[in-house]
Amino acid sequence: xxxxxxxxxxxxxxxxxxxxxxxxEFIVLSGTSGSGKTTLLRVLxxxxxxxxxxxxxxxxxxxxxxxxxxxxxSIGFVTQDYALFENMxxxxxxxxxxxxxxxxxxxxxxTELTSLKHLFPSQLSxxxxxxxxxxxxxxxxxxxxxxxxxxSALDAKIRLKLQEELLVLHKRFHLTxxxxxxxxNELEKVASRVVYIERGKVVSKKxxxxxxxxxxxxxxxxxxxxxxxxxxxxxxxxxxxxxxxIVLYK
Amino acid sequence: MxxxxxxxxxxxxxxxxxxxxxxxxxxxxxxxxxxxxxKFKPFxxxxxxxxxxxxxxxxxxxxxxxxxxxxxxxNFESLVIASCFYSLPFMVQPLQSGFASLxxxxxxxxxxxxxxxxxxxxxxxxxNIKPALLNAIVITFAHTVGEFGVVLMVGGxxxxxxxxxxxAIYEFVENLEYDNAHIYSMVMxxxxxxxxxSVYYFxxxxxxxx
Numbered sequence: 348x349x350x351x352x353x354x355x356x357x358x359x360x361x362x363x364x365x366x367x368x369x370x371x372e373f374i375v376l377s378g379t380s381g382s383g384k385t386t387l388l389r390v391l392x393x394x395x396x397x398x399x400x401x402x403x404x405x406x407x408x409x410x411x412x413x414x415x416x417x418x419x420x421s422i423g424f425v426t427q428d429y430a431l432f433e434n435m436x437x438x439x440x441x442x443x444x445x446x447x448x449x450x451x452x453x454x455x456x457x458t459e460l461t462s463l464k465h466l467f468p469s470q471l472s473x474x475x476x477x478x479x480x481x482x483x484x485x486x487x488x489x490x491x492x493x494x495x496x497x498x499s500a501l502d503a504k505i506r507l508k509l510q511e512e513l514l515v516l517h518k519r520f521h522l523t524x525x526x527x528x529x530x531x532n533e534l535e536k537v538a539s540r541v542v543y544i545e546r547g548k549v550v551s552k553k554x555x556x557x558x559x560x561x562x563x564x565x566x567x568x569x570x571x572x573x574x575x576x577x578x579x580x581x582x583x584x585x586x587x588x589x590x591x592x593i594v595l596y597k
Numbered sequence: 598m599x600x601x602x603x604x605x606x607x608x609x610x611x612x613x614x615x616x617x618x619x620x621x622x623x624x625x626x627x628x629x630x631x632x633x634x635x636k637f638k639p640f641x642x643x644x645x646x647x648x649x650x651x652x653x654x655x656x657x658x659x660x661x662x663x664x665x666x667x668x669x670x671x672n673f674e675s676l677v678i679a680s681c682f683y684s685l686p687f688m689v690q691p692l693q694s695g696f697a698s699l700x701x702x703x704x705x706x707x708x709x710x711x712x713x714x715x716x717x718x719x720x721x722x723x724x725n726i727k728p729a730l731l732n733a734i735v736i737t738f739a740h741t742v743g744e745f746g747v748v749l750m751v752g753g754x755x756x757x758x759x760x761x762x763x764x765a766i767y768e769f770v771e772n773l774e775y776d777n778a779h780i781y782s783m784v785m786x787x788x789x790x791x792x793x794x795s796v797y798y799f800x801x802x803x804x805x806x807x
Contacts, residue, residue, distance in 0.1 A: 392705075430705070432706070487711060
């Protein structure tokens with residue numbers, strides 16, 4: 348059980364998030380870019396300071412008087428750029444995290460990386476790097492797995508395969524996973540719950556759409572807006588084409 | 598012509614000792630400077646860079662003043678101390694910019710898997726800045742071999758103890774022994790060229806490999 352109640356001043360707004368997350372949930376964080384999703388992950392990892400309270404399985408990670416260092420938090424973190432240790436082979440990347448050869452072997456087999464274990468990160472494709480980063484994040488058997496748009500840089504086919512792998516690993520290692528994504532299909536496929544964040548606050552799906560409409564209208568002055576049953580279309584009058592179509596919450 | 602190559606040996610001995618000492622001192626300093634967001638950072642960076650702009654005689658004078666009541670004056674040890682101050686920026690700055698150029702997420706990834714700052718420095722950061730590391734070591738070594746002003750002020754010119762190659766050349770010229778000055782200068786010129794050339798050549802190769 349994770350309990351988060353944090354407030355952090357950012358440049359344009361305050362990140363103010365209250366969240367209860369049950370064990371083994373697969374949470375997907377959705378929101379426009381710059382809404383504070385990545386910062387929330389970094390705060391959970393202890394990579395950024397914050398006010399407020401974070402508790403994981405009864406252990407206080409952040410409070411008024413205490414900040415548990417990143418090294419002592421039971422987390423795995425996969426960033427968008429994978430951040431592999433460039434000077435180490437695939438296998439060493441895993442063993443550096445935790446010197447557990449059996450687990451490394453199992454993870455490499457699960458993700459079909461065994462034949463690549465002696466290669467270095469610079470010799471891998473994007474999808475392969477992503478899998479190595481995922482395996483490395485799991486070596487310490489973390490309670491919480493944080494994923495910051497881990498699949499965004501990959502093409503659709505590999506993304507589908509990795510989404511399935513993610514779900515397998517999520518179940519196999521009894522993880523509580525929090526993933527940031529922009530991909531609408533990804534939300535539905537992997538999430539057990541979607542949390543919408545706009546300008547630093549948790550909002551409902553409807554509120555998020557309203558925010559998006561508002562932001563879009565602000566940017567697109569003098570454009571025609573056409574609303575039908577549950578969709579909004581934006582037309583560029585000069586070019587006579589649809590600029591954006593937003594499907595409203597039913 | 599009876600040429601004594603002891604000053605060269607002394608220069609290289611001084612440069613080797615200085616480079617080794619400075620490496621261990623500058624490494625944590627460069628690492629700290631690259632990672633910290635402390636308000637004292639500009640101050641520390643200024644102190645570190647001072648020997649680049651200060652006249653060697655200023656640094657030499659202060660060292661002479663500071664060391665005058667200690668056993669470390671007009672001997673080899675005093676040269677080592679002076680060289681460590683004089684060459685400090687040449688070790689710190691390449692290392693610091695090497696560390697600063699590393700992917701921040703990679704460094705954080707090491708913290709996330711539970712490694713301390715020191716473990717991260719030795720197992721992740723240092724192995725990933727090899728060209729900068731080579732640069733720092735070679736330039737520090739070459740720069741120490743080329744010292745003159747500071748060395749003369751805190752060491753004088755005691756044969757076999759503090760009379761390094763650059764000081765020997767100065768003395769040859771003073772005594773109008775131009776032939777010897779030519780030979781010594783040519784040796785220094787060739788050595789310096791080869792050292793620098795090997796660094797730039799290595800860096801060029803590394804870049805073209807990428």
